[in-house]
Amino acid sequence: xxGVSQSPSNxxxxxGKDVELRCDPISGHTALYWYRQSLGQGLEFLIYxxxxxxxxxxxxxxxxxxxxxxxxxxxxxxxxxxxxxxxxVYLCASSTRQGANSPLHFGNGxxxxxx
Amino acid sequence: GENVEQHPSTLSVxxxxxxxxxxxxxxxxxxxxxxxxxxxxxxxxxxxxxxSNVGEKKDQRIAVTLNKTAKHFSLxxxxxxxxxxxVYFCAAPGxxxxxxxxxxGTRVLVKP
Numbered sequence: 001x002x003g004v005s006q007s008p009s010n011x012x013x014x015x016g017k018d019v020e021l022r023c024d025p026i027s028g029h030t031a032l033y034w035y036r037q038s039l040g041q042g043l044e045f046l047i048y049x050x051x052x053x054x055x056x057x058x059x060x061x062x063x064x065x066x067x068x069x070x071x072x073x074x075x076x077x078x079x080x081x082x083x084x085x086x087x088x089v090y091l092c093a094s095s096t097r098q099g100a101n102s103p104l105h106f107g108n109g110x111x112x113x114x115x
Numbered sequence: 116g117e118n119v120e121q122h123p124s125t126l127s128v129x130x131x132x133x134x135x136x137x138x139x140x141x142x143x144x145x146x147x148x149x150x151x152x153x154x155x156x157x158x159x160x161x162x163x164x165x166x167s168n169v170g171e172k173k174d175q176r177i178a179v180t181l182n183k184t185a186k187h188f189s190l191x192x193x194x195x196x197x198x199x200x201x202v203y204f205c206a207a208p209g210x211x212x213x214x215x216x217x218x219x220g221t222r223v224l225v226k227p
Contacts, residue, residue, distance in 0.1 A: 033214065043159070043204060043217040056213055058116075091158065100208035100215040101147040101166075106158040 002026065004107035006092050012113045013082055021077045021110045023092030031095045032075050033104065034067060038088045046090075049075060082114045117142045117209030121218025129226055134192040136203055136221045141186070144210035148181060148188045151204045153220075159204060163190070195225045 005024040013019050025032050034046040045059040049069040060066070064082075069075040079086055089111050093104040118141040128134050140148075149164035165172045165179045165188065172179050176195075181188040192199055202222050206215040 035217075042219045045214050045216065048214045050213070059214075100206075101212055103149065103161045103164065104151075104159075104215065106160070108158050 004092055004094055004105050006090075006107035006110050008110060009108060010111045010113075012115060015084060015114055016081055018078065018080045019082055019112065021079075021090050021112070023075045023077070023107060025073065025075070025092070025094030026105055029094035029096055029105070030072070031097065031102075032069055033093045033095075034075070034077050035091045035093065036088045037091055037109070043091065046077070079112075082112075084114045087112055087114045116211075117145060117207050117216040119205060119207050119216050119218040121205050121221055123221060124219060125222045125224070127224045127226060128195050130195060130197060132195055134195055134199070134223055134225075136190045136205070136223075137187060138189070138205035138207075138218050139185075139187040140207040140216075142207070142209040143183075143186060144212075145207040146212075147208055148179065149206050149215070150177075150179060150190050151206065151217075152201045153204065154201045162203075192223075195223075197225050197227055199223060200225045 007022045030051050032049040035043045047067045048056040064080045067077045089109040091109045093106045095102045095104050121138045146167040151159040152162045153159040163174050163177050163179050165181050176193050178191045202220045204220050205218040
């Protein structure tokens with residue numbers, strides 16, 4: 001079946017512009033995560049959505065970052081007034097069960113470059 | 116929150132040899148320990164996981180061992196092949212269990 005879909009796959013933007021990244025999770029998956037991966041680095045947690053519960057935003061690096069999940073499915077991650085240090089691959093993942101005790105299915109990511 | 120440390124950061128092995136990657140975690144309430152493999156330019160994919168009620172799990176050439184007392188777990192790859200070359204990440208969920216904290220990754224290079 002279809003996996004986690006992310007768009008765009010690549011995004012180049014000028015410093016100071018806003019960007020929106022989209023994630024379409026696997027159908028039926030209730031948990032959705034955003035992670036950030038800088039070049040050659042590990043996976044940095046950003047935000048977690050579970051059903052209708054309030055999201056865990058504890059990983060968002062600044063108030064320029066926000067995310068929403070509409071109808072328990074598609075999620076968008078918005079970065080306002082982008083900075084060069086925001087350049088990274090943004091990975092979305094979904095899983096079947098509540099919490100992190102089940103496998104995560106990652107999308108291919110959005111490579112964001114801020115010039 | 117959970118803190119996961121992973122060693123080594125890079126590992127070079129000869130084809131056919133074994134590779135071992137070790138991770139330590141800080142939160143004794145963590146009860147699920149997955150390993151992900153990320154090939155160059157691709158998404159991370161789960162290769163094996165273990166829950167805290169077992170000490171070892173094996174799947175063909177890969178195995179994971181868990182020592183809850185010492186709060187560490189390891190990935191073992193036997194008879195390494197060039198296609199095993201990738202970055203491997205360990206992870207643990209912590210007490211809240213609502214997000215995975217990943218280790219820093221190990222870049223494995225299998226030399227033919």
